[in-house]
Amino acid sequence: xxxxxxxxxxxxxxxxxxxxxxxxxxxxxxxxxxxxxxxxxxxxxxxxxxxxxxxxxxxxxxxxxxxxxxxxxxxxxxxxxxxxxxxxxxxxxxxxxxxxxxxxxxxxxxxxxxxxxxxxxxxxxxxxxxxxxxxxxxxxxxxxxxxxxxxxxxxxxxxxxxxxxxxxxxxxxxxxxxxxxxxxxxxxxxxxxxxxxxxxxxxxxxxxxxxxxxxxxxxxxxxxxxxxxxxxxxxx
Amino acid sequence: xxxxxxxxxxxxxxxxxxxxxxxxxxxxxxxxxxxxxxxxxxxxxxxxxxxxxxxxxxxxxxxxxxxxxxxxxxxxxxxxxxxxxxxxxxxxxxxxxxxxxxxxxxxxxxxxxxxxxxxxxxxxxxxxxxxxxxxxxxxxxxxxxxxxxxxxxxxxxxxxxxxxxxxxxxxxxxxxxxxxxxxxxxxxxxxxxxxxxxxxxxxxxxxxxxxxxxxxxxxxxxxxxxxxxxxxxxxx
Numbered sequence: 216x217x218x219x220x221x222x223x224x225x226x227x228x229x230x231x232x233x234x235x236x237x238x239x240x241x242x243x244x245x246x247x248x249x250x251x252x253x254x255x256x257x258x259x260x261x262x263x264x265x266x267x268x269x270x271x272x273x274x275x276x277x278x279x280x281x282x283x284x285x286x287x288x289x290x291x292x293x294x295x296x297x298x299x300x301x302x303x304x305x306x307x308x309x310x311x312x313x314x315x316x317x318x319x320x321x322x323x324x325x326x327x328x329x330x331x332x333x334x335x336x337x338x339x340x341x342x343x344x345x346x347x348x349x350x351x352x353x354x355x356x357x358x359x360x361x362x363x364x365x366x367x368x369x370x371x372x373x374x375x376x377x378x379x380x381x382x383x384x385x386x387x388x389x390x391x392x393x394x395x396x397x398x399x400x401x402x403x404x405x406x407x408x409x410x411x412x413x414x415x416x417x418x419x420x421x422x423x424x425x426x427x428x429x430x431x432x433x434x435x436x437x438x439x440x441x442x443x444x445x446x447x448x449x450x451x
Numbered sequence: 452x453x454x455x456x457x458x459x460x461x462x463x464x465x466x467x468x469x470x471x472x473x474x475x476x477x478x479x480x481x482x483x484x485x486x487x488x489x490x491x492x493x494x495x496x497x498x499x500x501x502x503x504x505x506x507x508x509x510x511x512x513x514x515x516x517x518x519x520x521x522x523x524x525x526x527x528x529x530x531x532x533x534x535x536x537x538x539x540x541x542x543x544x545x546x547x548x549x550x551x552x553x554x555x556x557x558x559x560x561x562x563x564x565x566x567x568x569x570x571x572x573x574x575x576x577x578x579x580x581x582x583x584x585x586x587x588x589x590x591x592x593x594x595x596x597x598x599x600x601x602x603x604x605x606x607x608x609x610x611x612x613x614x615x616x617x618x619x620x621x622x623x624x625x626x627x628x629x630x631x632x633x634x635x636x637x638x639x640x641x642x643x644x645x646x647x648x649x650x651x652x653x654x655x656x657x658x659x660x661x662x663x664x665x666x667x668x669x670x671x672x673x674x675x676x677x678x679x680x681x682x683x684x685x686x687x
Contacts (some may be wrong), residue, residue: 310546317674318666354668390687430554430684432590438553445681448666451626 223251224355226348227261230269230287237261237271237282242345244280246352247273253280264351264359266290292358295400296447297322297379299371301407302331303436311437312343316350316360318448321400323347325365328415331407333365340364368404368415372422376400381424383416384439388426394450403427403443408436459487460591462584463497466505466523473497473507473518478581480516482588483509489516500587500595502526528594531636532683533558533615535607537643538567539672547673548579552586552596554684557636559583561601564651567643569601576600604640604651608658612636617660619652620675624662630686639663639679644672 225243239247239261247253253273259282261269267289271282298320303311308325315323323343325333340362347360366374375381379400382392395401404419411419420426429442461479475483475497483489489509495518497505503525507518534556539547544561551559559579561569576598583596602610611617615636618628631637640655647655656662665678 314674314677317668317670318678319668353671354666356668390685429681430590431687432553432555432592434553435589438550441550441677442554442681442684445665445678446685448678449626449682451667 223247223253224260224262224268224352226264226351226359227269228263230261230263230267231284233269233284233286235284236274237269237284239280239282241279242348244276244278247280248276258285260355262351262357262359264348264357266292266357268357290357292321294319294395294397294447294451295321296395296444297324297375297400297402298440298444299324299326299368299375299402299404300440301326301328301368301405301411301436302333304408307435307437309342309346311440312360312362313346313350314441315444316347316356317354318444319354319356319358320360320444320447321358322361322363324363324371326368326371326404327365328368328407328409329412330409335365369418372404372419375402375422381419381422382427382443383419383424384429384434384443385416385426386428386433388428390428390431392425392427392446395447397451401447403440403447405436405440405443459483459489460496460498460504460588462500462587462595463505464499466497466499466503467520469505469520469522471520472510473505473520475516475518477515478584480512480514483516484512494521496591498587498593498595500584500593502528502593504593526593528557530555530631530633530683530687531557532631532680533560533611533636533638534676534680535560535562535604535611535638535640536676537562537564537604537641537647537672538569540644543671543673545578545582547676548596548598549582549586550677551680552583552592553590554680555590555592555594556596556680556683557594558597558599560599560607562604562607562640563601564604564643564645565648566645571601605654608640608655611638611658617655617658618663618679619655619660620665620670620679621652621662622664622669624664626664626667628661628663631683633687637683639676639683641672641676641679
């Protein structure tokens, strides 16, 4: 294993019970064998992305990795954040999705707005899901970023959990907002590159969302989404 | 001009006095004419990236943009931050540099460390400088991110301004660090993808740098650099 002082962690949607054999996917096997240079007998961890973590002992690495589950544990998500994000310019969302996964955001919800809709590029959501797994591995988390299909902003807002603390990224918002309440799901709404309309902003505020100003400059959509997530992450 | 409710802002290293004629570069002309669809008679702003802002009236747009300087003003930088950053994996720094420019960071200093040196790719620093200008335009700032050539980390640390408040991104650092002191230059050090050595960390702390933990997960180099900059930006 790479000598960076901490065990690697891979993703396996079904972990199985201690004593059972876990067969890793081609992608996770590649990561362990090619990137981490794992060998039979090495120990590592796997997570199901839903709070489960299994300690593994690698049995064979030829072809794909097979490992024995030595122990397992489960934790619940301590803090929850959803990002409802309008379309940025170009393919700028890819980098963003990976970063949100690293920061521990729970759900990535692309939203279609009046001044900006997500293009339905083939394979985009699948690519985001791979990037979410990469971020999970990188940050050694046990909860996977949930990648949603794009939805109308109104539909997405209706699906926000009851009792959530809603935030609307806005240059007219407050600069001093303190911390995010750890007992409530934090929901950040970020407009598309073309901005939200006054009607959209009014509707979001009518739902009880507070405006938050993330910078003294005008941020791009993906920068604002990341800044909001960092603010949330550092509030924990 | 684009109907997004605010004037565009372009970059011109030398603004000239009110009454004089300003000739914009090919890149800035392209931005105004092709992206903002500017026409003769339109008004816009230019900054020299050193705090100067000029109000412009476009005289001609064929070939390159020529504009009359109608008024000018100058402001000093209210808050200052330097990012000393080790090499991330691949070309992940490009996106980062643009984001630091948007957030208003003063200086980008890539640092070579024992476990990671920047490759001297041809044109990389020039590309970063173009991205810094793009970030300046986007955020409508009047101070340009200063892009430095990569330097040894020891050399870079010697060049930190006296009285600076130094921060070392570290998972062992404090989660609750409050805000950045607005009266001191904030300097953030972020290790390369391979991490800093214990000796490097010790040396940085001996210079009075405080350790700051930016997430409950293990962040990639570029994510940590961005998170530190967001923290600094939101402290303002």
